[in-house]
Amino acid sequence: xxxxKTLIFLFIAPTVICLLLMYVYPVLRxxxxxxxxxxxxxxxxxDWSFNGVDNYVKIFHNAGFVTSLKxxxxxxxxxxxxxxxxxxxxxxxxxxxxxxxxFFRAAIYLPNVVSAVALATMWVQYIFNYDYGLxxxxxxxxxxxxxxxxxxxxxxxxxxxAYIYGSIGYYMLIYISGIEGIPTDLxxxxxxxxxxxxxxFFRITLPLLKGIIKTTITFWTINAATFYLWSKLFSPVxxxxxxxxxxxxxxxxxxxxxxxxTRDAGAGAAVGxxxxxxxxxxxxxxxxxxxxxxxxx
Amino acid sequence: xxxxxxxxxxxxxxxxxxxxxxxxxxxxxxxINFWSMWNEGEPQATVIAEAAEAFEQETGIHVNIxxxxxxxxxxxxxxxxxxxxxxxxxxxxxxxxQVYTEWTYDLTEMAEAAGYxxxxxxxxxxxxxxxxxxxxxxxxxxxxxxYNKAAFETAGIEAEPTTWAEFLDVCAKLxxxxxxxxxxxxxxxxxSFYYHLVRYLGExxxxxxxxxxxxxxxxxxxxxxxxxIDLVNAGYLADGxxxxxxxxxxxxxxxxxxxxxxxxYVTAEVNAAIxxxxxxxxxxxxxxxxxxxxxAAYAGANSLAVASYSEHPQEAxxxxxxxxxxxxxxxxxxxxxxxxxxxxxxAPASLDGTIETLKAADKPMTWCGSLNTHPAWDSMKxxxxxxxxxxxxxxxxFCAAMDxxx
Numbered sequence: 193x194x195x196x197k198t199l200i201f202l203f204i205a206p207t208v209i210c211l212l213l214m215y216v217y218p219v220l221r222x223x224x225x226x227x228x229x230x231x232x233x234x235x236x237x238x239d240w241s242f243n244g245v246d247n248y249v250k251i252f253h254n255a256g257f258v259t260s261l262k263x264x265x266x267x268x269x270x271x272x273x274x275x276x277x278x279x280x281x282x283x284x285x286x287x288x289x290x291x292x293x294x295f296f297r298a299a300i301y302l303p304n305v306v307s308a309v310a311l312a313t314m315w316v317q318y319i320f321n322y323d324y325g326l327x328x329x330x331x332x333x334x335x336x337x338x339x340x341x342x343x344x345x346x347x348x349x350x351x352x353x354a355y356i357y358g359s360i361g362y363y364m365l366i367y368i369s370g371i372e373g374i375p376t377d378l379x380x381x382x383x384x385x386x387x388x389x390x391x392x393f394f395r396i397t398l399p400l401l402k403g404i405i406k407t408t409i410t411f412w413t414i415n416a417a418t419f420y421l422w423s424k425l426f427s428p429v430x431x432x433x434x435x436x437x438x439x440x441x442x443x444x445x446x447x448x449x450x451x452x453x454t455r456d457a458g459a460g461a462a463v464g465x466x467x468x469x470x471x472x473x474x475x476x477x478x479x480x481x482x483x484x485x486x487x488x489x
Numbered sequence: 490x491x492x493x494x495x496x497x498x499x500x501x502x503x504x505x506x507x508x509x510x511x512x513x514x515x516x517x518x519x520x521i522n523f524w525s526m527w528n529e530g531e532p533q534a535t536v537i538a539e540a541a542e543a544f545e546q547e548t549g550i551h552v553n554i555x556x557x558x559x560x561x562x563x564x565x566x567x568x569x570x571x572x573x574x575x576x577x578x579x580x581x582x583x584x585x586x587q588v589y590t591e592w593t594y595d596l597t598e599m600a601e602a603a604g605y606x607x608x609x610x611x612x613x614x615x616x617x618x619x620x621x622x623x624x625x626x627x628x629x630x631x632x633x634x635x636y637n638k639a640a641f642e643t644a645g646i647e648a649e650p651t652t653w654a655e656f657l658d659v660c661a662k663l664x665x666x667x668x669x670x671x672x673x674x675x676x677x678x679x680x681s682f683y684y685h686l687v688r689y690l691g692e693x694x695x696x697x698x699x700x701x702x703x704x705x706x707x708x709x710x711x712x713x714x715x716x717x718i719d720l721v722n723a724g725y726l727a728d729g730x731x732x733x734x735x736x737x738x739x740x741x742x743x744x745x746x747x748x749x750x751x752x753x754y755v756t757a758e759v760n761a762a763i764x765x766x767x768x769x770x771x772x773x774x775x776x777x778x779x780x781x782x783x784x785a786a787y788a789g790a791n792s793l794a795v796a797s798y799s800e801h802p803q804e805a806x807x808x809x810x811x812x813x814x815x816x817x818x819x820x821x822x823x824x825x826x827x828x829x830x831x832x833x834x835x836a837p838a839s840l841d842g843t844i845e846t847l848k849a850a851d852k853p854m855t856w857c858g859s860l861n862t863h864p865a866w867d868s869m870k871x872x873x874x875x876x877x878x879x880x881x882x883x884x885x886x887f888c889a890a891m892d893x894x895x
Contacts, residue, residue: 234567255894256867321736322729342675342733344874429676429734433871441867447563451789451856452866453587 219468226461233446233457240458247462251445257463259433260441263348267437268416271352271359276408279360280401283367284393297368301361308358312425315354316342342426347434351426359415363408370404371397406482413474417467438467520551521576521805524568526561526791532825533628540817541808550804565589575796576805579627582611582792583855586618593623594795599806600625605814606832610850611790624792625809628821629828630752631843632684632787632854634775638768640668640747649772653688653716656775660725663747669727671720672746676734678874681750682717683857684774684787689713691781695859702895704888709780715884716777717876731877735762742767750774752787756839757826769839773846786846788853865894 226247228240251257282300286293303311319326320341328338341350374397382392398405420439427435430450444452446460523541527534534556541552557564561580568575569592578589585593600622611626636649641659644666650656660670673681686695689709704710720726727746730737735758740746742759749755756769776783793813795805811817813830822829828836828843836843860869872890881887 232566232570234570253864255865259868316733317736320733322732323736338729340729340878343731343878344675344871344880427676429674430679430870431867432675432874433867436867448584448588449861451583451858452861453583454862455588 222461222464225458226465228458229456230458230461231455233460235457243458247456247459248466250456251459251462251466256433256436256444257438257441260436260438263435263437264416264419266348267352267355267419268413271356272409272412272416275356275359276363276405276412278356279363279408280367282360282364283371284397286364287368287371288389297365300364303358304361306358308421309425311358312354312422315350315357316426319354320350344434347426347432351422351435354426355419355422363412366404366408366411367401370401374400402482406478409478409482410471410475413471417471438463442467518549518551519801519804520553521799521801521808522574523552523554523577523805523808524557524561524565524575524579525554526559526579527556528558529556533821536817536821536824537812539820540812543817544808544811548804548807550801550808552808562588569796572796572798576799576801577793577795577809579791579793582615582624582626582790585624585792585794586615589794590619590623592797593619594797594799594802594806595621595623596625596795596806597622599803603806603810605810607813607830608788608832608847608850610788610847610853611792614853615792624794625813626790626830627793627809627813628791628825629830629843629847630754630787630789631771631828631846631850632680632750632752632789633771633773633846634748634750635741635753635755636748636770636772637741637744637746638770640666640741640744641770644668644747649770650775651772653775653777657720657723657725660720660723664723664725668744669730669740669746670725670748671730672727672737672740672749673730673732673877674734674737675731675874675877677751678731678877679857679860679870680787682713682873682876683860684750684854685716685777686710686713687782687785687854688774688777688780692785692854692859694781699860699863702892704891705885707888710891711884711888713777713884714876714881714887718879718881718884718887721877721879726877731874735759739763752789753828753840753843760826760839766839769841771840771842771846782854785852785854786850787856788847788850789856868894 225240227242227244229243229246230240232239282296286297286300290296318324322328322338322340322342325341327341331337331339340346378396378400379392382396387395418439419437420443423431423435423437423440426432431440431444442460442463445463446455446457448455523537525534525537527537529538538554541554545551561578562584565578565580565584566588569578569589578585580589605625607626608629611624611629612622615624616622640663644659644662646659646662648655650659663670683695689712690698690707694709698704698707698710727737727740737746738749738751738755738759739762741749741755742763742765753771756767760766773784773786793809795802795809799805812821815831815834818829818831819834821827822834823837826837826839828840828847832844832848834844860866863869869891872887872894875881875890876887881890
């Protein structure tokens with residue numbers, strides 16, 4: 193038995209060591225760094241000087257970070273509600289036995305196969321283009337003036353719309369797998385009892401998908417909190433207030449931006465800690481609100 | 490089957506041994522490591538790779554190039570501080586002068602011995618930052634108003650404007666000829682307005698506003714904003730401007746717009762976008778009446794530096810000189826359509842006059858350097874774009890919005 197324990201330890205040791213070195217250590221270092229004034233990300237500990245919660249005070253007094261948080265909230269809440277609702281709707285429709293469901297499933301998932309860079313470029317350079325863009329062609333066809341879809345007022349929403357388009361398929365597949373796991377007997381007996389499709393959805397599908405919904409909300413929160421690539425693609429030359437998100441702010445703070453040489457790794461670490469806390473808080477809240485353990489099937 | 494497998498294995502072993510022995514032969518000579526900010530396949534990277542090969546043939550020194558791409562700045566501090574095997578590295582000269590200084594070799598003596606000239610504006614600035622010459626200019630950039638000569642010809646404009654009044658006159662003629670006078674992408678609204686502010690206040694004056702606010706109380710700041718509002722109201726911006734990069738600047742190449750305020754790389758970008766060579770002209774941003782800095786011009790550069798701990802600093806410096814002077818610099822300028830690092834070389838036709846502009850400049854104007862360290866810089870950039878979108882009634886309203894950020 194003792195020998196077995198040694199063997200077990202030897203087998204898990206490489207994974208545990210890697211986890212400690214590559215995950216736990218950087219996380220702890222970042223958390224500690226957020227309470228110090230540090231210019232370089234890789235500066236020696238001797239170059240760190242303790243400054244309490246000053247980094248947190250600094251970022252929450254910074255207009256750029258506050259804007260990035262507002263943008264994050266818009267992506268998380270508005271984008272989340274639309275994406276998850278549409279994904280759920282598509283999933284329900286595609287599991288209801290409609291014709292060509294295989295085709296529709298593939299078509300809706302397709303944007304996830306295309307590189308995000310190509311997808312964002314298509315939206316920025318073609319769909320939202322002022323002169324010949326798809327949307328403005330439609331707008332002028334209806335006899336209205338062209339709209340500046342990527343102007344300062346609309347750019348965040350344009351970016352969110354494009355991101356939603358690229359995300360729905362992914363969440364739809366998760367919901368489909370959840371719905372397909374629900375026994376069909378439940379629907380059959382509900383139909384015999386005269387329950388309408390909408391009643392079946394609200395009384396059977398939705399309650400039995402609580403666990404899946406909780407997972408998708410957590411995934412969406414993580415994706416919104418770590419949102420970076422789309423922001424960069426919608427502001428390719430330099431960071432813009434209309435599309436800045438916390439991770440972009442973090443990046444600029446730690447590495448400097450175009451023409452900016454000042455860096456503050458301590459403040460960047462504070463941003464990282466704040467984002468982590470947001471994700472943990474959302475996870476705990478959804479865990480409490482959407483308990484799925486009380487239902488078995 | 491077994492015989493075939495064993496033959497394949499023997500062949501693999503022979504091949505591996507051959508490769509290893511040839512690697513060992515290369516390692517017999519001096520080998521220097523070069524971290525480049527370009528990606529393999531880009532015109533600049535192609536020229537650098539060819540130059541390294543030619544350099545090896547001439548000197549026997551092997552240059553091992555690692556293509557790190559534009560985000561090299563995210564790697565350099567960590568790599569230099571841990572003394573990774575780097576002899577030469579390439580980045581924005583701002584960062585080499587202000588961020589990596591403790592890991593840069595003093596090139597002063599070697600540069601003197603080699604008779605290196607370069608451009609005073611970059612050399613002086615590098616020395617001012619680091620205390621010694623710590624970088625050699627590789628790809629200089631200059632800012633100003635780039636224009637399509639054909640558009641000027643169509644509108645009957647013969648002389649480049651030097652003052653704001655003349656500039657407005659040029660805009661009026663262009664508009665009359667059916668050509669949008671100014672292309673403006675949202676990504677560069679901060680640069681354009683900063684240029685205009687510099688004309689009124691100078692970079693030091695802007696730095697004062699950055700530190701203390703009081704934009705609305707500053708008559709010149711209000712006037713600078715008002716000028717832009719007047720420009721917008723007069724219909725001098727291209728349709729859709731400020732547009733999404735690079736939509737508006739491309740219009741200059743297509744002949745739909747005439748001028749764009751940017752750095753010289755705009756010419757290469759537009760040429761590449763439309764697939765043909767535009768006949769470009771360049772003039773310095775027009776002076777305003779009673780302004781503080783009537784002639785300052787933006788100048789920036791990607792430069793090369795030698796790591797302070799390099800075991801082969803002279804060889805590294807020699808390769809840098811090989812790359813930034815004479816034949817290879819000319820090839821770089823022609824291939825990548827950029828200003829030559831060697832002032833004795835010739836700029837591509839699309840960049841006529843840029844060498845002279847850089848040689849004449851003693852102090853380069855920065856890329857929004859007096860403002861970009863402000864905590865609300867990202868919000869300021871939004872206001873600048875809104876200014877070009879015509880969202881403010883007058884200059885005072887814009888300046889009040891700026892003050893609200895403090």
